[in-house]
Amino acid sequence: MQAMNFFAGILLLLMPEENAFWALVGLIDDYFDGYYTEEMIESQVDQLVFEELMRERFPKLVNHLDYLGVQVAWLSGPWFLSIFVNMLPWESGEIYGINFLTFFV
Structure with a gap:
C-alpha cells in the first residue's frame, strides 16, 4: 500500500x-478502496478533480506548471496517497490523527 506508511506510523x-x-x-476498505489497487482508479479521479x-x-x-511540463498530480499525488499526513509537522499530525480517528468512530 503506497504511502500508507505515514498514516500507519501515526x-x-x-x-x-x-x-x-x-x-x-x-480505513482502506471503507474509505479508500480504489486508492491502493494496481490501477489506482480512485486516486486518479481525485487527482483530476x-x-x-x-x-x-x-x-x-x-x-506556469503546464509551461514547465509539470503535472499537478506529480506534486499532489503523494499528499492524497498519504492522506496528507506526510505534509504536516508531527504536532499537527498527532492532532490530525486523533481528529481523523474520532471522525471514523
Whole structure:
C-alpha cells in the first residue's frame, strides 16, 4: 500500500499494534478502496478533480506548471496517497490523527 506508511506510523503511535493494523484495514476498505489497487482508479479521479479545482482557483499557477511540463498530480499525488499526513509537522499530525480517528468512530 503506497504511502500508507505515514498514516500507519501515526496509528501505531496512538494505539496498540493490533488495533492500528485493524484501523488501517478498516480505513482502506471503507474509505479508500480504489486508492491502493494496481490501477489506482480512485486516486486518479481525485487527482483530476483536484487539478480542475486548481485550474479554476489558480489558473496562473497551473499555466506556469503546464509551461514547465509539470503535472499537478506529480506534486499532489503523494499528499492524497498519504492522506496528507506526510505534509504536516508531527504536532499537527498527532492532532490530525486523533481528529481523523474520532471522525471514523
